[in-house]
Amino acid sequence: MSKIFKYKIFALLFKQGLSGIAICIIFFIIGCKKFIDVGSPITNITDENVYKNNGTAAAVLTSLFADMRTSFDYGICHYCCYYTGLLADELALYNHLEINPFYRNDLNNSSQDEFWRIYAKIYITNAAEEGLNKTADLTPSTKKQLLGEAKFMRAFYYFYLVNFFGDVPLALSTDYTVNSIIPRTSAEAIYKQIIKDLKQADSLMSGIYLDGTVTNETVERLRPTKWAAKTLLARAYLYNEEWSNAEVVASEVINQTPLFELLPLDQTFLKNSRETIWALQAVKQDDLNAGEGNIFVLPSTGPTGDWIYPVYLSDFVLQAFETGDQRKTDWVGIAAGYSFPYKYKAGRGETSKVEYSIVLRLAELYLIRAEARIRQDKISEGIADLNKIRDRATDKTAPAANQLKQLASDLSENKAIEAVLHERYVELFTEWGHRWLDLKRTNTIDARMKIVTPVKGGVEWKPYQALFPIPLDEIRKNPSLVGHQNPGYSE
Numbered sequence: 070m071s072k073i074f075k076y077k078i079f080a081l082l083f084k085q086g087l088s089g090i091a092i093c094i095i096f097f098i099i100g101c102k103k104f105i106d107v108g109s110p111i112t113n114i115t116d117e118n119v120y121k122n123n124g125t126a127a128a129v130l131t132s133l134f135a136d137m138r139t140s141f142d143y144g145i146c147h148y149c150c151y152y153t154g155l156l157a158d159e160l161a162l163y164n165h166l167e168i169n170p171f172y173r174n175d176l177n178n179s180s181q182d183e184f185w186r187i188y189a190k191i192y193i194t195n196a197a198e199e200g201l202n203k204t205a206d207l208t209p210s211t212k213k214q215l216l217g218e219a220k221f222m223r224a225f226y227y228f229y230l231v232n233f234f235g236d237v238p239l240a241l242s243t244d245y246t247v248n249s250i251i252p253r254t255s256a257e258a259i260y261k262q263i264i265k266d267l268k269q270a271d272s273l274m275s276g277i278y279l280d281g282t283v284t285n286e287t288v289e290r291l292r293p294t295k296w297a298a299k300t301l302l303a304r305a306y307l308y309n310e311e312w313s314n315a316e317v318v319a320s321e322v323i324n325q326t327p328l329f330e331l332l333p334l335d336q337t338f339l340k341n342s343r344e345t346i347w348a349l350q351a352v353k354q355d356d357l358n359a360g361e362g363n364i365f366v367l368p369s370t371g372p373t374g375d376w377i378y379p380v381y382l383s384d385f386v387l388q389a390f391e392t393g394d395q396r397k398t399d400w401v402g403i404a405a406g407y408s409f410p411y412k413y414k415a416g417r418g419e420t421s422k423v424e425y426s427i428v429l430r431l432a433e434l435y436l437i438r439a440e441a442r443i444r445q446d447k448i449s450e451g452i453a454d455l456n457k458i459r460d461r462a463t464d465k466t467a468p469a470a471n472q473l474k475q476l477a478s479d480l481s482e483n484k485a486i487e488a489v490l491h492e493r494y495v496e497l498f499t500e501w502g503h504r505w506l507d508l509k510r511t512n513t514i515d516a517r518m519k520i521v522t523p524v525k526g527g528v529e530w531k532p533y534q535a536l537f538p539i540p541l542d543e544i545r546k547n548p549s550l551v552g553h554q555n556p557g558y559s560e
Contacts, residue, residue, distance in 0.1 A: 234537050453478070
């Protein structure tokens with residue numbers, strides 16, 4: 070990390086109320102390359118002194134949020150919004166050889182290993198949990214919040230790992246001798262741990278938004294709250310086909326009307342919008358807004374064949390919009406004849422801070438509850454939730470024939486589920502891997518990708534390609550992984 074970049078981060082975080090010592094901890098965490106080596110001990114994070122002070126303890130968790138945004142070009146935020154869009158049917162690649170394997174669904178065991186590096190972040194959550202459980206020096210409310218954040222973030226990381234790789238090692242401690250030989254754990258067991266962590270996070274975290282000191286209430290929606298834990302829990306229940314639980318928990322967040330509401334399309338992605346449940350803030354002075362705007366908003370000249378503007382919106386997404394759907398107007402831009410995701414309006418060079426990268430938002434809860442209700446034969450109630458999403462995507466001033474139609478409440482279950490998945494596609498496109506993961510969890514990925522992959526210039530789609538290969542280096546370092554590569558990939 071450059072000195073100039075460090076000073077800019079220091080200034081921003083100091084304004085948020087973190088002490089100088091705490092910010093130095095953040096610099097260490099973000100800048101330390103050893104985190105790529107998942108198992109190696111990092112004494113600065115496990116040192117008990119870190120957890121004797123509210124500020125330094127808070128900095129450990131703050132570092133995870135900052136890193137998700139500062140490393141957008143190499144971090145989980147980028148992987149989930151960008152690479153999965155290429156893998157699925159959301160993005161088209163203009164020209165870039167290095168990311169062609171993602172676009173053409175032609176990954177191999179020597180492909181990029183960034184997704185597996187999530188374990189480096191899990192190590193930090195485990196270290197935080199251990200340190201927080203041992204300390205008696207923190208303010209009780211601060212300790213509870215930070216412990217909840219650690220459990221929430223661990224669940225968040227494992228959610229993506231298990232969906233990207235299937236069965237994965239379940240590391241819950243900082244013991245290198247144990248972590249270095251952990252075998253793959255079943256996806257079922259991983260989900261049980263995710264749900265356990267999220268339930269505990271819900272009980273520990275505050276229901277109000279806190280600032281960088283984890284003490285004062287703020288309008289900034291940048292630290293996760295109990296509502297973020299519930300949102301991810303509702304999603305985990307949905308993926309685990311626990312329909313009743315998914316409905317109940319989604320309703321708990323939807324019913325928090327003093328905090329959350331669906332907003333007009335052009336206000337949804339503004340910083341601290343009331344649709345935001347949890348967001349990430351940029352920390353670089355010359356990069357003030359959402360990273361999604363940086364990579365998706367094209368210049369007037371269109372896409373380029375380099376890292377700057379290599380992708381645009383696929384025809385598959387464009388064709389999915391129905392007549393009268395204002396999301397095609399408000400959330401899709403056009404440059405030099407190429408369409409691009411335009412949910413975030415602030416592209417490169419924007420000098421005012423207007424947007425944050427939204428990780429969790431209220432619309433997803435309506436979609437979760439709609440599907441959960443329909444799966445329980447509460448079709449009319451589920452359709453009502455879908456119609457709320459469709460209603461805000463409708464231009465009420467347009468002639469009736471040009472408005473997005475409301476769905477009939479008496480659809481068959483199959484048609485209602487089709488409607489849910491369609492709505493998820495046009496509402497959540499290019500957000501956090503939703504489309505790629507929806508195709509997988511609904512067992513529709515093979516049928517869809519057999520159509521999509523050839524259009525993208527790839528070879529014939531094979532079912533094993535729904536999972537990523539475990540990086541060869543990780544198999545070589547962990548003897549318990551030898552002979553346990555995902556099917557279709559070699560060791």
